[in-house]
Amino acid sequence: xxxxxxxxxxxxxxxxxxxxxxxxxxxxxxxxxxxxxxxxxxxxxxxxxxxxxxxxxxxxxxxxxxxxxxxxxxxxxxxxxxxxxxxxxxxxxxxxxxxxxxxxxxxxxxxxxxxxxxxxxxxxxxxxxxxxxxxxxxxxxxxxxxxxxxxxxxxxxxxxx
Numbered sequence: 001x002x003x004x005x006x007x008x009x010x011x012x013x014x015x016x017x018x019x020x021x022x023x024x025x026x027x028x029x030x031x032x033x034x035x036x037x038x039x040x041x042x043x044x045x046x047x048x049x050x051x052x053x054x055x056x057x058x059x060x061x062x063x064x065x066x067x068x069x070x071x072x073x074x075x076x077x078x079x080x081x082x083x084x085x086x087x088x089x090x091x092x093x094x095x096x097x098x099x100x101x102x103x104x105x106x107x108x109x110x111x112x113x114x115x116x117x118x119x120x121x122x123x124x125x126x127x128x129x130x131x132x133x134x135x136x137x138x139x140x141x142x143x144x145x146x147x148x149x150x151x152x153x154x155x156x157x158x159x160x161x
Contacts, residue, residue, distance in 0.1 A: 002138055003131035004159040005124075006108060006145065008100050008152045010076050015096065016041055018066035025062055031055075036089070039063070046077075046094040049085050056082065056090050063094075073153035097152065099126030104152060111148055112141055135161055 019041045026032050026039065035051035039059060046063070050056035064074050080093040100108070105123040112121045112130060119132035119141055132138050142156050 001131050001133060002135050002159075002161045003129055004138055004142070005157050006100065006128040006130065007126070007155050007157055008076070008098060009155060010096055010098050011070075011072060012096075014070040014072050015046075015067065018063065018070050018072065019046060021066045022059065022063045025066075026059055031058070044096050044098070046096065047091065048094070049089055049091045051089055053082070053090055056092060060092070060094075075151060075153045100128060100152065100154075101126075104150070108145065108150075108154075111144065115141065115144060117141065 019039055023039050026037050032055065035055060036049075037051060037055055037059060038047075038049040040047045048056060048059050048063075050059055060079075064077075067074055067077075076097050078095040078097050080095065082090050082092050085091040100123075102123065105128050108128050109121045109123065112119060117132065117137045117140060118134070119130050119137050121128055121130045130138060130141055132141075138159075145154055145156075
């Protein structure tokens with residue numbers, strides 16, 4: 001029976017490249033000269049330490065631009081609260097969201113079932129598998145999910161016929 005998986009994954013190499021490019025641009029820009037600004041990438045988060053709120057916002061905008069150019073959706077970024085760091089500096093943690101949560105999985109299944117197609121969606125840990133007898137029905141589900149306004153980036157993998 002034909003099937004495919006719906007996943008939400010991030011290419012961490014591209015994220016690393018975008019963070020490095022952001023770091024280089026911040027080091028070279030005139031409006032950042034003489035201030036201490038720092039951007040670090042951990043396993044599943046990015047931390048930005050900036051001299052003030054204006055510079056934090058500027059670094060965030062640069063990072064979003066670099067990620068977008070590298071085809072990494074900014075929907076995978078979960079911005080934490082801006083907190084005070086040492087001195088006048090501010091810090092913000094940005095969590096990298098991967099995988100489909102149970103709640104999002106249920107929402108996706110509900111959307112698929114509302115289409116009244118002969119397909120069976122099922123939640124499998126952090127992904128959703130959709131199977132059906134007709135490949136056309138599966139392609140209709142893919143198109144519907146691409147057009148749906150989800151707050152996470154979805155990829156369609158493992159298409160089997």
